[in-house]
Amino acid sequence: MQFELTKTYLEQLKAAIQDAHAQFILDQIAELHAADIAEILDALNKYEAEYLYQLIEEEEKAADVLIELEDERREELLSSLSSKEIADQVIENIESDDAADVIGELSEEKKEEVISHIENQEQASDIVDLLQYDENTAGGLMAKEMVVVNQNWTITHCLREMRKQAEDLDDVYAVYVIDDDHKLLGLLSLSKMLVSPSSAIISDIYDKELQSVTTDEEAEEVGNIMDKYDLIVLPVVDESGVLQGRITIDDVVEVIKEEAEKDYQMASGISEDVESTDSILDLTRARLPWLMIGLVGGILGAKVIGAFDIHENIEMALFIPLIAAMGGNVGVQSAAIVVQGLANKSIGVDSIFEKLIKELGVALLNGLICSVLILSIAMALGYGIFLSLTVGIALLSVIVFAALFGTFVPLVLDRYDIDPALATGPFITTVNDILGLMLYFLIGQMVALII
Amino acid sequence: MQFELTKTYLEQLKAAIQDAHAQFILDQIAELHAADIAEILDALNKYEAEYLYQLIEEEEKAADVLIELEDERREELLSSLSSKEIADQVIENIESDDAADVIGELSEEKKEEVISHIENQEQASDIVDLLQYDENTAGGLMAKEMVVVNQNWTITHCLREMRKQAEDLDDVYAVYVIDDDHKLLGLLSLSKMLVSPSSAIISDIYDKELQSVTTDEEAEEVGNIMDKYDLIVLPVVDESGVLQGRITIDDVVEVIKEEAEKDYQMASGISEDVESTDSILDLTRARLPWLMIGLVGGILGAKVIGAFDIHENIEMALFIPLIAAMGGNVGVQSAAIVVQGLANKSIGVDSIFEKLIKELGVALLNGLICSVLILSIAMALGYGIFLSLTVGIALLSVIVFAALFGTFVPLVLDRYDIDPALATGPFITTVNDILGLMLYFLIGQMVALII
Numbered sequence: 007m008q009f010e011l012t013k014t015y016l017e018q019l020k021a022a023i024q025d026a027h028a029q030f031i032l033d034q035i036a037e038l039h040a041a042d043i044a045e046i047l048d049a050l051n052k053y054e055a056e057y058l059y060q061l062i063e064e065e066e067k068a069a070d071v072l073i074e075l076e077d078e079r080r081e082e083l084l085s086s087l088s089s090k091e092i093a094d095q096v097i098e099n100i101e102s103d104d105a106a107d108v109i110g111e112l113s114e115e116k117k118e119e120v121i122s123h124i125e126n127q128e129q130a131s132d133i134v135d136l137l138q139y140d141e142n143t144a145g146g147l148m149a150k151e152m153v154v155v156n157q158n159w160t161i162t163h164c165l166r167e168m169r170k171q172a173e174d175l176d177d178v179y180a181v182y183v184i185d186d187d188h189k190l191l192g193l194l195s196l197s198k199m200l201v202s203p204s205s206a207i208i209s210d211i212y213d214k215e216l217q218s219v220t221t222d223e224e225a226e227e228v229g230n231i232m233d234k235y236d237l238i239v240l241p242v243v244d245e246s247g248v249l250q251g252r253i254t255i256d257d258v259v260e261v262i263k264e265e266a267e268k269d270y271q272m273a274s275g276i277s278e279d280v281e282s283t284d285s286i287l288d289l290t291r292a293r294l295p296w297l298m299i300g301l302v303g304g305i306l307g308a309k310v311i312g313a314f315d316i317h318e319n320i321e322m323a324l325f326i327p328l329i330a331a332m333g334g335n336v337g338v339q340s341a342a343i344v345v346q347g348l349a350n351k352s353i354g355v356d357s358i359f360e361k362l363i364k365e366l367g368v369a370l371l372n373g374l375i376c377s378v379l380i381l382s383i384a385m386a387l388g389y390g391i392f393l394s395l396t397v398g399i400a401l402l403s404v405i406v407f408a409a410l411f412g413t414f415v416p417l418v419l420d421r422y423d424i425d426p427a428l429a430t431g432p433f434i435t436t437v438n439d440i441l442g443l444m445l446y447f448l449i450g451q452m453v454a455l456i457i
Numbered sequence: 458m459q460f461e462l463t464k465t466y467l468e469q470l471k472a473a474i475q476d477a478h479a480q481f482i483l484d485q486i487a488e489l490h491a492a493d494i495a496e497i498l499d500a501l502n503k504y505e506a507e508y509l510y511q512l513i514e515e516e517e518k519a520a521d522v523l524i525e526l527e528d529e530r531r532e533e534l535l536s537s538l539s540s541k542e543i544a545d546q547v548i549e550n551i552e553s554d555d556a557a558d559v560i561g562e563l564s565e566e567k568k569e570e571v572i573s574h575i576e577n578q579e580q581a582s583d584i585v586d587l588l589q590y591d592e593n594t595a596g597g598l599m600a601k602e603m604v605v606v607n608q609n610w611t612i613t614h615c616l617r618e619m620r621k622q623a624e625d626l627d628d629v630y631a632v633y634v635i636d637d638d639h640k641l642l643g644l645l646s647l648s649k650m651l652v653s654p655s656s657a658i659i660s661d662i663y664d665k666e667l668q669s670v671t672t673d674e675e676a677e678e679v680g681n682i683m684d685k686y687d688l689i690v691l692p693v694v695d696e697s698g699v700l701q702g703r704i705t706i707d708d709v710v711e712v713i714k715e716e717a718e719k720d721y722q723m724a725s726g727i728s729e730d731v732e733s734t735d736s737i738l739d740l741t742r743a744r745l746p747w748l749m750i751g752l753v754g755g756i757l758g759a760k761v762i763g764a765f766d767i768h769e770n771i772e773m774a775l776f777i778p779l780i781a782a783m784g785g786n787v788g789v790q791s792a793a794i795v796v797q798g799l800a801n802k803s804i805g806v807d808s809i810f811e812k813l814i815k816e817l818g819v820a821l822l823n824g825l826i827c828s829v830l831i832l833s834i835a836m837a838l839g840y841g842i843f844l845s846l847t848v849g850i851a852l853l854s855v856i857v858f859a860a861l862f863g864t865f866v867p868l869v870l871d872r873y874d875i876d877p878a879l880a881t882g883p884f885i886t887t888v889n890d891i892l893g894l895m896l897y898f899l900i901g902q903m904v905a906l907i908i
């Protein structure tokens with residue numbers, strides 16, 4: 007029942023495009039959802055995608071496909087349309103938030119041309135209004151289409167007005183109640199409207215408890231609020247409480263997902279938002295920065311090892327990989343738990359100091375277990391008392407240090423409004439590696455003095 | 458405007474609970490949303506939470522708070538209620554999906570007791586029906602509350618029926634159209650209903666294009682479908698197409714988030730779903746497995762270094778951290794891109810072979826840049842031609858090998874239905890570290906022979 011883009015399907019389609027076999031292609035995509043057609047277009051090359059896109063007869067469907075495309079493919083297709091075509095065929099058929107996104111991607115010149123071609127004046131001014139907001143704020147996420155009723159109306163009056171307003175809407179998820187100054191007062195639930203007599207006045211039956219955000223609220227925070235309060239649609243107001251628009255959760259799911267993915271990419275050392283389908287050059291560029299930091303770290307590591315006279319205790323070289331890896335690993339673990347806690351707002355109200363004390367407990371427990379294990383194993387494998395003791399003590403020190411450092415850095419970054427996920431990335435891992443090596447050789451010197 | 462749980466606020470509340478200052482506490486929480494009260498209860502200790510929970514006068518509010526709590530806290534509070542209290546005060550006041558979740562967490566014995574105490578027979582049978590589904594399937598996510606109309610009804614008839622059905626509903630997000638056999642046919646949009654004459658027959662105006670899933674569809678796939686098609690609510694049918702329930706996106710956001718977080722946790726080496734507020738013992742248990750693998754890897758690393766006679770080329774020890782780190786880093790990067798592509802279904806339709814060829818391109822480009830850089834830097838720092846050449850060649854080999862390995866492993870895991878994110882975790886990183894070291898020393902021997 008669900009559409010799945012297979013290789014065979016795609017090859018058939020590519021061959022049909024090659025042969026300009028239009029009817030076959032139309033039959034293939036006739037029953038497909040816009041999101042599925044967009045998936046196909048993203049998988050074709052530029053020429054094939056343009057050919058297929060031109061074939062879509064229904065304007066509304068074509069417009070829906072366009073907004074589902076990857077950014078690059080959309081830009082390509084849009085550049086083959088005139089400003090008037092964009093206004094008439096695309097913008098007229100999509101909701102204001104999508105329209106603002108599409109127009110926002112155009113050049114300044116084309117932007118103005120397209121807007122001047124929009125026939126519906128109200129739609130044009132809605133879009134101009136939406137374009138002023140940063141895309142990472144509530145204003146940038148919201149749409150203007152919504153059903154709004156005045157608190158003084160009766161249900162009968164409401165229904166009449168709703169009928170007018172609803173013609174432009176795909177669907178109604180909430181009915182907002184405002185006063186004469188357009189200030190948002192609350193929500194009229196459809197169930198309440200259905201069960202009340204038609205002469206009832208809205209102000210007597212609407213729900214005054216509702217969450218709202220201002221236009222400048224950050225997109226990430228909008229996601230948190232909708233997630234926390236299980237909201238499907240969230241109204242947006244300006245500073246004086248006047249209703250400006252609404253955000254539906256499907257637009258916010260992207261934000262929530264991207265946020266989680268960004269953390270993942272940072273932890274994996276990928277610096278840009280890349281996908282496996284991107285070009286080799288893009289993929290290289292996204293990955294090189296971590297490798298550069300790793301390179302610098304490796305050279306510093308060489309300097310650290312060189313600074314301590316390795317000739318005196320050559321066998322210490324054997325456990326360099328262990329010490330370096332464990333420092334990095336523990337640091338990333340600690341930082342990841344903090345980062346996730348901050349993202350989920352589940353980090354609790356303890357101070358940084360209390361969190362460090364707790365992390366010290368975890369690190370001591372982990373460290374002692376690992377330390378005793380490596381000491382016993384190294385002894386059993388015959389590495390001798392000096393090396394075994396050095397590795398054991400160093401491992402405990404490295405684990406405790408890396409854990410505290412890994413907890414401390416993201417908390418401090420967060421306090422200064424820098425993305426704490428940076429702390430799970432290359433920089434801190436590398437710093438932990440090097441400091442771990444220094445601790446290892448310092449402890450080696452101390453153990454050598456004692457034994 | 459948004460509630461924020463501060464330390465001062467919490468301390469005030471704790472003091473008031475200590476003094477059994479009930480009225481003060483009630484004033485404090487009177488205006489708060491259930492999700493906010495739940496946040497407070499999660500931050501209190503068991504005794505304090507029980508005291509505060511008992512204070513909430515409104516049954517519906519108390520029930521809403523309960524379903525927003527962390528699992529452990531909810532279990533504690535539920536264990537202080539009798540089966541009859543759970544049925545009357547909690548279950549009667551929440552939707553069927555939440556009711557099934559709450560009852561599903563109880564012991565077998567208590568489960569039956571609670572169900573036998575539910576007075577509304579339809580509600581009881583709905584819950585029994587929902588309890589049979591695995592919580593990670595569409596059946597486990599769906600709720601029974603929805604508005605359903607027959608295709609043969611007129612709009613007037615519809616409105617009358619909807620009025621009856623809507624009384625039990627918080628809100629109406631979709632009206633489903635069924636035939637006489639209860640088979641799902643489509644969707645009646647509220648805007649369509651508002652603009653059609655009241656004598657119109659549903660079968661003439663409803664929307665036949667709709668997405669649905671069967672009860673056994675995996676939760677993750679439900680998330681993908683709702684995300685891809687921008688759905689706010691998704692109907693669930695059984696194998697013969699009979700409408701069984703609906704899933705709203707707020708329940709799926711959790712699934713989408715958890716999926717992304719799981720990948721992140723694996724990449725960061727945390728093996729269980731832990732939060733920073735968990736106990737020291739839980740946190741240690743979640744982190745120890747990676748550290749153990751790292752430990753084993755470190756010992757194997759020592760064996761590898763020992764196997765090659767390091768005494769002959771002591772200076773090779775200097776670049777051990779570089780080689781080990783880069784192998785791990787590149788492997789994680791490659792695997793992360795594949796894992797994210799698989800999760801987003803954006804991985805494209807190329808075969809594994811084609812993906813490896815592409816990754817080879819990226820790796821050669823990254824590897825050559827890093828290799829030439831390290832060769833020049835090592836020469837410039839006076840590490841001599843043997844060591845510089847060895848490190849340069851080894852680095853290129855390690856980067857290419859780790860990239861191919863990092864791409865190959867998650868793709869193979871996915872083909873065998875094993876979570877590909879495993880490949881970004883400790884096991885593969887450690888394998889890459891060790892194989893990188895072996896390559897390094899092998900190349901060292903070869904370079905020594907040639908020079």
